[in-house]
Amino acid sequence: MSKPTVGIFGLTGCAGDQLVILNCEDRLLDIVALIDIRDFLMASSENDEGCPLDIALVEGAVLSRRDADKLRAIRQRSKILVALGTCAVWGGVAAMDRGKDRARLLEEVYGEIGLTYDSSPAQALHEVVKVDLGIAGCPIEKEHFIAAVAALLNGDTPLYPEYPVCTECRMRENNCLLIERGELCCGPITAGGCEARCPELRVPCVGCRGPAGDTNVPSFVAMLEQKGFDRQQLAARLRTFAPEGVAQ
Amino acid sequence: MTTIAIEHLARVEGHGGITVELEGDAVANVRFDVFEGARLLEPLIRGKRYDEVAPILSRICAICSVAHSLTSLKATESAFGVRVSPQTELLRELLYRGESIESHALHLFLLAVPDYLNYPSATALAADKPAAVLLGLRLKKLGNQIQEAIGGRAVHPVNAVPGGFGRVPTLDQLIALRGSLMQGRTDADAVIDLVASLPAADFCHSDTVYAALRSPNLDRYYGGDEVMVVSNRSRAIVRAADYRELTNEKAVPHSHAKHSTFGGNPFMVGALARLTVNPRRLTGRLAVAMKRLKLLLPADNPMDNNKAQALELIDDLDRALESIEQLLRAGLKDERPMPVHPRAGTGTAITEAPRGLLIHSYTYDDEGRVTAADVVTPTALNAASLELHLRRAVEQCAERDEAVISKRLQMIARAYDPCISCSVHLVRKR
Numbered sequence: 001m002s003k004p005t006v007g008i009f010g011l012t013g014c015a016g017d018q019l020v021i022l023n024c025e026d027r028l029l030d031i032v033a034l035i036d037i038r039d040f041l042m043a044s045s046e047n048d049e050g051c052p053l054d055i056a057l058v059e060g061a062v063l064s065r066r067d068a069d070k071l072r073a074i075r076q077r078s079k080i081l082v083a084l085g086t087c088a089v090w091g092g093v094a095a096m097d098r099g100k101d102r103a104r105l106l107e108e109v110y111g112e113i114g115l116t117y118d119s120s121p122a123q124a125l126h127e128v129v130k131v132d133l134g135i136a137g138c139p140i141e142k143e144h145f146i147a148a149v150a151a152l153l154n155g156d157t158p159l160y161p162e163y164p165v166c167t168e169c170r171m172r173e174n175n176c177l178l179i180e181r182g183e184l185c186c187g188p189i190t191a192g193g194c195e196a197r198c199p200e201l202r203v204p205c206v207g208c209r210g211p212a213g214d215t216n217v218p219s220f221v222a223m224l225e226q227k228g229f230d231r232q233q234l235a236a237r238l239r240t241f242a243p244e245g246v247a248q
Numbered sequence: 249m250t251t252i253a254i255e256h257l258a259r260v261e262g263h264g265g266i267t268v269e270l271e272g273d274a275v276a277n278v279r280f281d282v283f284e285g286a287r288l289l290e291p292l293i294r295g296k297r298y299d300e301v302a303p304i305l306s307r308i309c310a311i312c313s314v315a316h317s318l319t320s321l322k323a324t325e326s327a328f329g330v331r332v333s334p335q336t337e338l339l340r341e342l343l344y345r346g347e348s349i350e351s352h353a354l355h356l357f358l359l360a361v362p363d364y365l366n367y368p369s370a371t372a373l374a375a376d377k378p379a380a381v382l383l384g385l386r387l388k389k390l391g392n393q394i395q396e397a398i399g400g401r402a403v404h405p406v407n408a409v410p411g412g413f414g415r416v417p418t419l420d421q422l423i424a425l426r427g428s429l430m431q432g433r434t435d436a437d438a439v440i441d442l443v444a445s446l447p448a449a450d451f452c453h454s455d456t457v458y459a460a461l462r463s464p465n466l467d468r469y470y471g472g473d474e475v476m477v478v479s480n481r482s483r484a485i486v487r488a489a490d491y492r493e494l495t496n497e498k499a500v501p502h503s504h505a506k507h508s509t510f511g512g513n514p515f516m517v518g519a520l521a522r523l524t525v526n527p528r529r530l531t532g533r534l535a536v537a538m539k540r541l542k543l544l545l546p547a548d549n550p551m552d553n554n555k556a557q558a559l560e561l562i563d564d565l566d567r568a569l570e571s572i573e574q575l576l577r578a579g580l581k582d583e584r585p586m587p588v589h590p591r592a593g594t595g596t597a598i599t600e601a602p603r604g605l606l607i608h609s610y611t612y613d614d615e616g617r618v619t620a621a622d623v624v625t626p627t628a629l630n631a632a633s634l635e636l637h638l639r640r641a642v643e644q645c646a647e648r649d650e651a652v653i654s655k656r657l658q659m660i661a662r663a664y665d666p667c668i669s670c671s672v673h674l675v676r677k678r
């Protein structure tokens with residue numbers, strides 16, 4: 001069987017998810033041997049920018065016309081399109097408060113010239129094209145990437161936890177930051193899969209993996225309000241990595 | 249007019265390109281174009297509480313995420329007058345070393361070396377010369393191990409919080425790191441051997457102004473708050489609070505990165521600048537290695553930044569070991585973060601990210617909410633100097649052969665180790 005052709009791309013993000021791929025140090029050369037990477041600008045100066053791809057891995061959010069055009073072109077040439085990381089899956093940090101007046105912000109940062117820049121409110125990939133698989137995380141977990149490659153090579157789809165960070169946190173028998181220390185931990189409403197990385201270190205979860213599958217946000221907010229947190233600020237904080245209205 | 253355009257600069261972080269316009273034989277215009285979308289994180293964090301700032305702004309850039317997090321914390325702590333413990337300082341310095349090791353190993357072996365040996369990528373290089381790539385991957389992994397143990401994650405650390413660390417690493421973790429670092433040190437000679445064996449990259453000479461953090465004890469990345477700007481003719485000191493002297497930036501139409509100059513001159517930041525500003529780091533093993541690499545300071549060739557990274561890489565291994573020894577000698581304590589009491593005011597922090605000076609400056613209201621934020625990144629600081637060096641390279645290239653010029657330009661741009669995601673984050677208009 002010929003090796004599947006793969007492209008790895010970045011739209012607007014921080015390159016963190018591509019870096020996680022390069023961080024698979026021990027397995028990198030093995031992975032590279034199993035797939036045929038045709039287009040990976042961050043790692044190679046010899047890329048085929050037009051060939052059909054079996055798998056496209058795309059990091060970052062859509063923040064400009066240029067990003068949107070690039071994403072559509074990737075979609076056209078790919079059988080399977082994978083959204084890599086919370087920016088790609090949910091919009092990520094650049095999408096927070098995306099209702100704000102962008103022209104004003106651009107002008108504020110860059111001066112008048114900013115108004116001429118190609119810039120649009122951050123969108124998750126699936127708001128622009130069809131996405132076949134999302135791997136959330138800011139950045140993605142290395143093991144999730146390896147599992148995805150293994151599954152896709154076998155024609156399967158990998159499954160990732162939909163239960164919240166809290167479930168993993170309890171399994172690790174941590175003291176609850178929210179209940180016992182009154183700290184604003186987003187664990188109850190954030191998708192697990194990170195083994196409760198932050199609460200394990202006594203640091204509240206900031207929600208970097210995006211919303212959990214089936215959580216009751218209103219009741220969570222009500223509970224926090226009872227604990228004395230301000231409703232508006234709560235709402236903003238819960239939307240840091242995934243703005244309102246990005247349904248999957 | 250002829251135009252040489254490198255539309256997508258490969259093997260760098262982020263999206264950028266280079267355009268050169270020639271008028272006959274004369275260089276009319278050189279541009280480092282930045283195509284990265286504007287994420288506008290600085291204005292978006294206005295109104296956020298102080299504990300939200302570092303996790304959001306670390307997302308400016310993955311490869312420098314430790315530097316962004318810790319510079320952010322340092323600025324916030326400075327605004328609130330929080331003094332962290334000596335143990336926290338040591339752990340933060342160690343975390344910086346981890347990032348520097350990872351970043352330099354990635355850049356040198358996976359992104360830059362393939363150029364010198366005429367390969368398009370590290371994977372292609374690995375097919376013929378696996379040892380070089382495996383060496384890079386080993387060191388890169390070691391840097392990540394440090395970041396995981398101290399920062400809680402290799403990319404976007406979670407454990408560093410205002411006032412200290414969520415959880416101090418355990419004794420066992422430090423001892424394991426010490427073991428890995430001692431093992432890693434045995435690779436130091438191989439690093440220098442490899443870099444010394446590369447063909448000379450001798451196609452751009454220019455007087456260069458360098459700027460770096462003046463280290464109180466000559467070898468800190470995180471501590472200190474004075475920048476020294478060194479040129480052939482002069483030296484100047486800029487204090488953190490006066491950082492705007494370094495960033496009289498102007499927005500330019502071709503890129504979302506503004507251009508910085510000091511006294512009208514572009515300046516270079518990064519590994520080469522650090523060694524130039526703090527030459528007393530270069531003793532013992534480093535001095536010997538420097539001779540082998542034929543590096544003379546102050547250098548007039550930006551390609552020497554690769555050599556400087558190789559020297560820092562082997563130095564970082566030693567310094568990281570030293571920090572661990574110091575931590576163990578002092579007796580590791582399971583400290584909680586220092587209490588943080590917000591107050592109105594401004595805090596500015598400067599540190600040395602792997603690619604050079606990084607500045608975060610915030611103003612807070614009395615409840616500890618951000619009212620203004622400024623982030624100045626090494627790649628933004630370097631943009632003007634990079635364009636100058638690209639111009640010199642074209643001027644000094646005897647052949648008017650597009651392929652030759654294009655390859656040289658790409659090598660210079662990569663030697664700067666640009667981080668283009670970073671470069672779009674800029675200071676506010678004034």
Ligand code: SF4
Pocket residue numbers: 012013014015016017059060084085086087088092093137138139140307310
């Ligand atoms: S999801 Fe996070 S790690 Fe990935 S590009 Fe976005 S900010 Fe970077």
Ligand code: SF4
Pocket residue numbers: 165190191194195196197198199204205206207208209210406
């Ligand atoms: S605990 Fe929350 S913030 Fe931390 S890694 Fe997991 S999802 Fe991200």
